[in-house]
Amino acid sequence: MKRANISNNVIRRMPRYLRKLDDLAYQGIDRISSGELGRQLGLTPSQIRQDFSCFGEFGQQGYGYNVQKLREEISSILGMKHGFSLILIGVGNLGHALVNNFGFENHGFHLEAAFDVDPALVGTDVGGVHVFHSSELLDYLSRNKVDIAVLSVPRRLANNMANSLVEYGIKAIWNFTNIELDLKSDDVLVENIHFSDSLLYLSYYLAARLEEDGEN
Amino acid sequence: MKRANISNNVIRRMPRYLRKLDDLAYQGIDRISSGELGRQLGLTPSQIRQDFSCFGEFGQQGYGYNVQKLREEISSILGMKHGFSLILIGVGNLGHALVNNFGFENHGFHLEAAFDVDPALVGTDVGGVHVFHSSELLDYLSRNKVDIAVLSVPRRLANNMANSLVEYGIKAIWNFTNIELDLKSDDVLVENIHFSDSLLYLSYYLAARLEEDGEN
DNA sequence: TAGATTGTTAATCGATTAACAATC
């Protein structure tokens, strides 16, 4: 699969396409044109065709796209066929929410283990996932291949924990701690979920609307 | 404050500036140039000056920016001075995580109430926030001004709940349900936290790296 | 076949970067 020089913007849209295609498949729809897809997603047909053409030719003139086939192409582009493995670091409320509600398996991932320091949690199973003591992290990682660490520890511990993970060989971190990780290594992928950035973005437009109304 | 024609990209960067400035203030740093800020954030000085100049003139030639002043300007731009009020819809693990760990007050927001249908939760306080039964929502909203509803109900309930909220007068939704809300009204602001989109974005680059390595 | 719709090339639009006069 070709993956050269594809912009972030395109990659950010791919999961949205996937969700929409799942939805269409669920509705029993088996073909769709870029025009109709554009209408449903609020994008131009041009953009959609451009996006797909970064990765190959998935459609057919005069017909459009086969929903099931396109769904599989995109899921493959996004790496879902690799079945990446994850561990969860920090089993607080957010960790529990992720284990219980996110559905890693449904999204093509395998959550293999969890780590925490709380004696009430260590040794138990949470949503089918065993909770180890954080002190067993190094040992665990030396015996198991883990693709992604999900970081949901208290923020004051976040940066040290992240650097330990990197030291132990982790190459990708899904960061929920709402701080900017400062890592010693730079070949580690980090994807942040910054709740506050998201809420403030919403807040900006609320404020803008208020001030607009006030002025008129 | 001028807010005309400012691109999403700029707005998305503002909360990051704010976080960095908080950080700098915490470190006791009281002035910074666009050059240094750019180094620390991985942006060009030009971009930073362009971004700020969308909203006003916050710096001083030969000096740079006063951290505290800039921090306040940006927090005002993002609407934090309004002290927007929120209610939480759905007090599961994720809801608990938000109440207990997010720190709405620290970010300038007021979480006023929570709603759920679980009899074990209704009537209790969670992190200082009272949990009402969801059936009291309409009544509550008719008596209280609420700016934002935080939606963290199970996904099968999400769309109906969102439309009820809109019907009851809610104008902004912070959506954690990982589905695309299909709302009847179009003057409602929706900001999504799509966990799966974020994880798949990470997954893409992991896969890309694997395939690159495989080819060499 | 005629109509529909793709993939791709070219045109446009917008965002980022560079340059620099103004000035602290």
Next chain:
DNA sequence: TAGATTGTTAATCGATTAACAATC
């Protein structure tokens, strides 16, 4: 004053949109 750094205008770069030949 000399050096630093802004705010802004102009230049560049990249992303989106439009157009259309190819073809199902």
